[in-house]
Amino acid sequence: MARTRRRIPEATVARLPVYLQILDEQANLAIDNISSEGLAELAGVNAAKVRKDLSYLGSYGTRGVGYEVGYLVYQIRRELGLDHDWPVVIVGAGNLGQALAGYGGFGERGFRVAGIVDIDDVKVGSELGGLIVAPLSDLGKIVAARGVSIGVVATPPSAAQDAADLLVAAGVTSVLNFAPVMLNVPLGVTVRKVDLAVELQILSYHEQRRVNAASAQLQAAPLVRRGGASA
Amino acid sequence: MARTRRRIPEATVARLPVYLQILDEQANLAIDNISSEGLAELAGVNAAKVRKDLSYLGSYGTRGVGYEVGYLVYQIRRELGLDHDWPVVIVGAGNLGQALAGYGGFGERGFRVAGIVDIDDVKVGSELGGLIVAPLSDLGKIVAARGVSIGVVATPPSAAQDAADLLVAAGVTSVLNFAPVMLNVPLGVTVRKVDLAVELQILSYHEQRRVNAASAQLQAAPLVRRGGASA
DNA sequence: TGGCCTTTGTGAAATTGTGCACATGCGACG
DNA sequence: CGTCGCATGTGCACAATTTCACAAAGGCCA
Numbered sequence: 001m002a003r004t005r006r007r008i009p010e011a012t013v014a015r016l017p018v019y020l021q022i023l024d025e026q027a028n029l030a031i032d033n034i035s036s037e038g039l040a041e042l043a044g045v046n047a048a049k050v051r052k053d054l055s056y057l058g059s060y061g062t063r064g065v066g067y068e069v070g071y072l073v074y075q076i077r078r079e080l081g082l083d084h085d086w087p088v089v090i091v092g093a094g095n096l097g098q099a100l101a102g103y104g105g106f107g108e109r110g111f112r113v114a115g116i117v118d119i120d121d122v123k124v125g126s127e128l129g130g131l132i133v134a135p136l137s138d139l140g141k142i143v144a145a146r147g148v149s150i151g152v153v154a155t156p157p158s159a160a161q162d163a164a165d166l167l168v169a170a171g172v173t174s175v176l177n178f179a180p181v182m183l184n185v186p187l188g189v190t191v192r193k194v195d196l197a198v199e200l201q202i203l204s205y206h207e208q209r210r211v212n213a214a215s216a217q218l219q220a221a222p223l224v225r226r227g228g229a230s231a
Numbered sequence: 232m233a234r235t236r237r238r239i240p241e242a243t244v245a246r247l248p249v250y251l252q253i254l255d256e257q258a259n260l261a262i263d264n265i266s267s268e269g270l271a272e273l274a275g276v277n278a279a280k281v282r283k284d285l286s287y288l289g290s291y292g293t294r295g296v297g298y299e300v301g302y303l304v305y306q307i308r309r310e311l312g313l314d315h316d317w318p319v320v321i322v323g324a325g326n327l328g329q330a331l332a333g334y335g336g337f338g339e340r341g342f343r344v345a346g347i348v349d350i351d352d353v354k355v356g357s358e359l360g361g362l363i364v365a366p367l368s369d370l371g372k373i374v375a376a377r378g379v380s381i382g383v384v385a386t387p388p389s390a391a392q393d394a395a396d397l398l399v400a401a402g403v404t405s406v407l408n409f410a411p412v413m414l415n416v417p418l419g420v421t422v423r424k425v426d427l428a429v430e431l432q433i434l435s436y437h438e439q440r441r442v443n444a445a446s447a448q449l450q451a452a453p454l455v456r457r458g459g460a461s462a
Numbered sequence: 463t464g465g466c467c468t469t470t471g472t473g474a475a476a477t478t479g480t481g482c483a484c485a486t487g488c489g490a491c492g
Numbered sequence: 493c494g495t496c497g498c499a500t501g502t503g504c505a506c507a508a509t510t511t512c513a514c515a516a517a518g519g520c521c522a
Contacts, residue, residue, distance in 0.1 A: 011509060025333075037471065044413045047469095048511055055471055063429040063470040063517045080432050081439025088431070098331030100427070105411065109428045111435075149438055150431065173441065174434040180252055180336065182275045187376055190437045192430050196331070197340045199309050199423050200319070200381065204342075205239075205404040206421045207380055208312025210404065230286040242479060266499065278499095279481050286501055294487045294500045 008079070018043050019053070020076045025043045027069050035066035059190045087114035087146045089172070090161040091121045092155035093133045096178055098153060102129035114138075118161070136166070143170040145212040159179045164191075239310070243284045248280070251275050251307045257417035258300050259283060318345035318377045319441045320403070322394040323386035324354045327409055333360035343383070346373040350390070357430045365399070374401040388412045395422075 008016075022042045026034055033196035036054070039046040054060065054067065057075050061067045077083050087110050090097050100106070101116050118124060119136040126133050134142065142148065153160050153175060161178035167175060168185055177183050177193045186190055253273045255429065257265055267285070271278040285291065288306050292298045308314050319342050323388050331337070332347050349355060350367040357364050365373065373379065382398035382404060384391050391410035398406060399416055408414050408424045413453075414420055 013433055013436050014429070016436075017426070017429040018413075020430075020432075022413075036471095037469080045414050046385060046511065048472095048513095049468090049509090050512085051471065053360075054394070055383070061470050062519085064468045064519055066469070079436070079439075081435045082432065086431070087437055095330045095333045098328045098362065102326040103427070105428050106431065107453055109432070111431045144281050150434055153304070156423055170479070174438050175508075176434060176452075178403060182273065184322075188441075190434060192425070194425065195248070196425070196431055198245070198248040198252075199343070199407055199425055200317070200337070200342045201340070202244055202263070203381055203407060203421060204312045204317055205310070207312075207317065207405050210419075214298065218250075242481075267501095268499080279480060279483095279502095282499090282501060283480085290501070291499050293489085295489055295490090295498045297499065 001091060006056070008056045012056055013080075014100065015043070015045070015049075015053055016076050016080055019050070020080070020082075022072065022077070023069050023073045027073060027169035032069050033066050034069055036061070036070075038066070051230070052078045070219070082110050087112050087148045088149055088150045088152055088168075088176075089114050089139065089142055089146075089148045090116040090152045090154055091118075091136070091139065091167065092152065092159070093118035093120075093126075093128065098128055098150075101131055105190055111150070114148050115142040117142070139166055140170045143167075143172060148172060150176070153177045153179055155179055239287045243287055244311075245305050246274070246276070246280075246284055247311055250284070251304065251311070251313075253302050254304045254307070259306060263295050265300055265303075270298070278436055303389070313341050316343055317381055318379045319345050319381045319383055319407075320345050320373055320377075320379045320407035321347040321371065321383045321385055322349075322367070322370065322398065323347075323384065324349035324351075324357075324359065325385065325387070329359050329382075330384060332362055337442045346370075347375070347378040360373050363381045370397055371401045374403060375396075379403060381407065383412070385408055416435070446451075457461050 023034070024038060036047045036050040040050045043050065054072070057079055060072060060075055088106070090113060091099055093101070093116050097116060101113055106113060110226065113129070113131060115134055116128060116131055117134045117136050117139050117140070121135070123133050124135045137162045137206060149172055151165045151172040151174070153167070155163045160177065160181050161183060164175055164177070164183045164185055164192070167191055173188065174190045175183065175192070177191055178195070180195045181195060183191050183193075233305050240355045254265070254268060267278045267281040271281045274281065279386070281335060285303070288310055291306055294418060304440060320335070321331055321344060324332070324347050328347060328349070332344055337344060344360070344362060346365055346369070347362055348365045348367050352366070354364050355366045380403055382403040382405070383393045384398070386394045388410045391408065391412050392414060393407055395414045395416055398419055404419065406414065406416065406423070408422055409426070411426045411428060414422050414424075
């Protein structure tokens, strides 16, 4: 029984959830077989990449035919550790924390929100998506009682490091950080950062390039017909 | 006047906003000079990488001294197109859309929310962070009137492609997609996808690995002292 | 059963990103 | 005005990731 299969490249790990999402949809459409080509199209990537990615899980395709959707779903689930639920705890009941608590997409995909805590007494006690906001001091209790290993930091930037420290102290080993700051955590704790403003800034860069490219073109050929070239 | 400086690698573009964030903080602390080493530490990356990244902008450091914070801020801003504001429009006033509209972090960093629209008449007219939710049919008007080029898709998955199509038709050329689906857009339109569940699934993978590793260890050495090795 | 068609799985090449190591240039100080 | 020390900028090797190209293998039909 191959226990620790060869390590899966990080880039592949980031794509497996996308494949899984698509395969789930296909399963709902009663499609039970899919080729690397088809999956690639739906995922917006190259077919060879799909095959290589899936090959890290093992040889689960059938040559000349493709992959059996149900079985592939099962295998990806297992590899990602999604064959059981992961309770998560949210720190910070501000705008974002509230939205996350109310966001159905989490529970649907196996990440039940076990609790949401906030330091602000005004927010404590209010209800959010079927949950009561608990005081920050309950964090340890919640983590221990519900076996939480994933924490979400949805605090203002200035409080994010404290939140992370408390999560780690409570025993959390994975943190999803929405605050625009770098978190320092001990070795053995995984952090992923999602910074909404960064995403917009990357888009801005591309917009800016478009603008620059357009003006460079004008520079090169100042006498364009009105209503000329559009990209 | 070097117009289109050599293209900046995508990986670097993704880090520039992080540097910018840190540099802004340093500026607020009245620190006006920083070394690649110092910046690297704060950004959680390697110093050589910082230098290489910054070198794509030009030679803006001083050997033996470091980088002037203010000037660097100015240069990164310019390169990312952040020397002016970018109005954005949000499609979908559900949980996430509401949170985004109310999230101060956007406006603060130059991305003013020019409007938020929803297809649901019940939501239209309600107020969110100083904005009135407009009907979906106003999308074109808003985009045109405010010169919006960035759109945010915060709809349920099933409506996301329609939302994207409408945004593109209205003239938007960059889309930030929060729905867990692949968007098809014409060439020349940039899409970035942020999928919160995917982030959690990646964390789940690492958690699962930890669990597997621990059980493998037990397998290998079944007779551990109670309270034995902790990672 | 045998040949044909299709699609996987995977070496190998190409591309992209990272990190080291050090020559170079700049400011400080005497 | 020269020397010293420090931090940048970059060539280079290496690591990771993507893509190509094709042999191997399953299924289908005659």
